Amino acid sequence: MKGYRRYITLVVLLFGGLILLDYFRPKPVDWTRTFSSKDKIPYGTYALLELLPGIFENAPIQAVQQPIFNQLQDSTLQGNYIFINQTFNADSLDTDRLLDFVKRGNYVFIAAESFSDNFTDTLRFQTKLLNTTDPDSTGLYFKNPALQGVYRYPPNNNTIYLLAGDSLKYTRLGGNKAGKMNFMELPFGRGSFFISTVPLSFSNYALLTIDQSEYAASALSHLPVAPVLWDQYQSQGMSGGNTSVFSVLLSHEALSWAYYVALLTVILFLLFKSKRTQRIIPIIEPPRNTTLEFVNVIGNLYYNNGNHKDIAEKKITYFLEHLRLHYHVATSEPEEEMRGRVVTKSGAAEELVTRIFNLIESIRRSDSLGEQTLLMLNTYLEDFYEQTLSKPEGSK
Template sequence: MTGYRKYVALIVVLFAALVLLDYFRPKPVDWSQSYARKEKMPYGTYALYELLPSMFKGVEIVPVREPIYNQLQNAAMAGNYVFINKRFEADSLDINRLLDFVGSGNQVFIAAEQFTPYLSDTLHFKTDIQQSTHPDSTALIFTSQPQQNTFIYPPNNNTFYIKVKKQDGHVALGRNKAGQLNFMKVPFGRGYFYINTVPLAFTNYELISLKQSDYAATALSHLPVQPLYWDEYQKEGRLDDQSILRVIMRYESLKWAYYLALAAIVLFLLFKTKRTQRVIPVLEKPRNTTLEFVQVIGNLYFNNGNPGNIADKNIAYFMEYLRLHYHVSTSTWDEELRERIVAKSGADATLVAEVFDLMQSIRQSKAISDQTLLLLNIKLEDFYRQTSLRPTANL
């Protein structure tokens, strides 16, 4: 028992050391493109979201964790709706509600490299990848500003550009040095869509590490100072959809079943650390297999098709029974033996006479039939039933 506890303690210590080592070791940089407002990784948008109150002074900044259709169910919602993602995803219902939102005099700002066809087909544009990745050709400028400052990013960060399929009031707001459009304003109804294909320019890495925060500030300055709705749904989903146990925690019965299962596992581990006694096997009582043995032997003789042999065994057993229980000599089957059997056993005299006459006939015959064997068995059974003592097995 002591040795067993030593092994358990050693495993616990090693596991704790592994946890501490993993906790204190330097964390590798996560370069995944999350665009989430709470992420401080290079491609999160924590820095930009913290700067929004200074860009839109005196108005409300609202993070949105609902689909576009659900969020815009409120007809009183007005202002700027901002999306910054690698790919702008929305179904036809979302896009129709978004078009109604812009058509009623609001603004939607979308920075993404690719767009859902429901929106791009409606606004008559598509995005493509620039073949040349030379820094000079991928540098960004604002054509809408009198002083055209140049913003230089890593070439692979801004290789997408816009192709306008049909001019319908599209206004160019920004291009790269190669002259390809990457930022535009599209009128729709009484409002505007702002389409940008450089979402990485709005991330922490570009704003802090490359010190290029002016690009994001300039791009968002095209929006009027109104309440701003910052989309987080396309990055993180609904607010209550983050936990892998969300379905269990949503229902009271499942939650308590989960807690009960955890408690049972803990109790099981605690009690299993103690020495468990070896299971004591259940010993069955000795069985008297004499009857089964006799039945097997009887079936063997019967299946061999020799009823005479079986009859001889029955007669021999009957004689032994008489000698054992009534203490008579069975060497001579005379009238005196029959009278003594009747007197000692209490059996019917006629039955005793029939039994002895039938046994005498069988002894004198060379072969007997199955019917004769059956008759002998019936007579012997009648004799045993009439006597006070009955054998434990029948042949």
């Protein structure tokens, strides 16, 4: 455990040092174009959402965090549906819902630099990129004489403009200094679509940093004062989205780096400590079968002492046990029946079996035994074992 403490201490020190380093270092500006109302970065829309109550006085403002099709299933909804995003995505079902919503006398305001093909094909308009090096060409203005003035932005920002079909009934509401339209109204039924290609003009950067909040307020003032549906789904996703531990870790740069450093440390620890540090496990050999050696020793002991009778008795006992174990012959039954069963089940020659049992009977009646008789018994038994060794039990 003492060896591990050094690694644990090193990990803790690295983790703490990384957090302190990230805490005290200057934070770089995040220029990601999220257009999210919860982001205070330059291209979020936090400031615009805060300004909406002043633009739509006394009108309720509802944040929408679900797809268009789901939100507009309620056919009684009324008011303004506002979308501010880099790309406006709407499939055929979403587009049909929006058309029904506008047809009933409602209004949809969309500010985006690109639109899904299904949506543009249905409303019959296109977007194009303005190719120019003139920094004044991206200055924006409104067509309405009451909204005079040019709103200037950094060069090459807001360079997307609109092209409407020849048969399309639309109203040009705004353009840029290059003479291209970037804001229009498309009447449909009793309501209208308001299409803008300058979403950056509605960002925190435009409203706060370069103090051009009047453009966003003027553009939204084309909508009537009515309940507002503020879309957050296309910029933030479904409500109650992924809030797992890993998503929280990876959403903060400092925690992400700390997580990766800790993970790398664990991997290095496993690589360098993967070898076993315990003692070498000795190889345990299986126990040897010394039964045969024991039998030979005991046999030699009896033979050397000249006790042939005892040796013969033990061989006979082993032979009878062999018959009971391998051929299931009851050695207590009459001798004639037992001989027949042994011949039948063992497959040994009948003459050999007869000799063995005759010799066993003779040995049991005698008080002593000579060496020749013992050798004869041993020969008969060895012949019996040899004859029955290669034959299955119970076959002839």
